[in-house]
Amino acid sequence: MVVTGAAGFIGSHVAEAMAGAGHEVLAVDVPTRSRAGTPGITPGITPGITPVEADLATDDLTKLGEADLVIHLAGRPGIRSSWGPGRALAERDNVIATRRLLEACAERRPKVVVASSSSVYGSAGSRPHREDDPLAPASPYALSKAEVERLTVRAACDGLPAILLRYFSVYGPRQRPDMAFHRFIEASLDGRPLPVFGDGDGRRSRSFTHVRDAVAATVTAAVTDLAPGTVINIGHPEPARLRTAIELISGALGVPARIHAEDPVAGDAERTWADTERAERLLGWTATTGLAEGLADQIAWHQELRVGAA
Numbered sequence: 001m002v003v004t005g006a007a008g009f010i011g012s013h014v015a016e017a018m019a020g021a022g023h024e025v026l027a028v029d030v031p032t033r034s035r036a037g038t039p040g041i042t043p044g045i046t047p048g049i050t051p052v053e054a055d056l057a058t059d060d061l062t063k064l065g066e067a068d069l070v071i072h073l074a075g076r077p078g079i080r081s082s083w084g085p086g087r088a089l090a091e092r093d094n095v096i097a098t099r100r101l102l103e104a105c106a107e108r109r110p111k112v113v114v115a116s117s118s119s120v121y122g123s124a125g126s127r128p129h130r131e132d133d134p135l136a137p138a139s140p141y142a143l144s145k146a147e148v149e150r151l152t153v154r155a156a157c158d159g160l161p162a163i164l165l166r167y168f169s170v171y172g173p174r175q176r177p178d179m180a181f182h183r184f185i186e187a188s189l190d191g192r193p194l195p196v197f198g199d200g201d202g203r204r205s206r207s208f209t210h211v212r213d214a215v216a217a218t219v220t221a222a223v224t225d226l227a228p229g230t231v232i233n234i235g236h237p238e239p240a241r242l243r244t245a246i247e248l249i250s251g252a253l254g255v256p257a258r259i260h261a262e263d264p265v266a267g268d269a270e271r272t273w274a275d276t277e278r279a280e281r282l283l284g285w286t287a288t289t290g291l292a293e294g295l296a297d298q299i300a301w302h303q304e305l306r307v308g309a310a
């Protein structure tokens with residue numbers, strides 16, 4: 001089987017989980033191209049994982065299409081970085097890469113699990129977002145993911161057993177350096193104020209989802225018989241405010257929560273909120289890791305990194 005984006009945050013955990021479950025994993029990535037500091041595994045050191053360096057946007061992908069299962073987590077995530085010159089990168093690594101991968105899978109038709117994002121919904125209102133809600137992408141990143149979804153659904157209509165997982169703010173060990181909790185924990189450990197974009201009082205809320213839960217959902221979706229084109233929210237059913245996360249981080253580290261309000265990011269949702277009825281019904285899955293427990297886990301990882309670097 002193939003995991004793309006296997007040097008990245010979610011991909012590295014999924015590759016390890018699949019290898020741990022006995023699969024021979026081709027771990028595909030272009031680590032040289034990823035953002036500085038992407039904290040993934042070093043493929044090759046884990047039994048069952050074979051590293052494959054391939055750029056999905058340009059390289060020949062024939063071999064990947066010959067796998068029995070493809071979990072496609074490669075991409076260019078991030079709303080903030082997708083504005084300006086980032087738009088072309090999101091187009092290349094999300095849209096073009098996915099289109100080429102789906103084309104490579106068209107002949108042998110492996111099961112394909114494709115990563116999408118809660119950002120395709122825009123901001124949630126007074127109820128959680130259901131998979132059939134209309135999409136309202138509000139950034140180049142969200143637009144690129146909406147296009148990834150369109151391409152995947154079209155491939156599914158053409159007979160590819162492809163499904164889509166819409167991840168909601170995943171956190172935990174190895175989280176990307178551009179993501180909020182990573183920046184908050186590092187700032188707290190440095191004794192710096194926490195950089196919070198456009199929301200100095202931390203009222204925004206997210207269906208924060210621990211990577212352990214996200215991986216469990218992904219692995220289950222990969223081995224479950226699902227109708228081609230199925231879309232499933234992978235998010236914690238209870239959204240939490242950013243303020244709550246900040247208080248948990250500062251409480252766990254025993255430092256005061258000092259916030260430095262930064263300019264707002266266009267297209268950043270006020271609230272994300274996952275309806276999880278479909279995930280529960282089709283996968284028997286629900287996120288079980290609470291925010292305090294999950295943040296403690298991520299903080300421990302940051303502390304270990306510092307000890308290792310010292």
Ligand SMILES: NC(=O)c1ccc[n+]([C@@H]2O[C@H](COP(=O)([O-])OP(=O)(O)OC[C@H]3O[C@@H](n4cnc5c(N)ncnc54)[C@H](O)[C@@H]3O)[C@@H](O)[C@H]2O)c1
Pocket residue numbers: 004005006007008009010011028029030031033034035038039040054055056057072073074075076077078092093097115116117118166167168169170171176
């Ligand atoms: N982390 C989240 O909270 C979150 C939320 C919603 C959706 N997602 C989606 O989940 C997926 C994984 O996210 P992540 O947080 O692990 O990101 P990440 O940046 O840590 O991992 C993505 C990996 O893809 C690789 N990659 C990028 N372009 C490539 C290309 N052209 N060819 C081969 N490899 C390429 C990168 O080198 C990187 O290692 C992405 O598709 C992202 O959009 C993530």
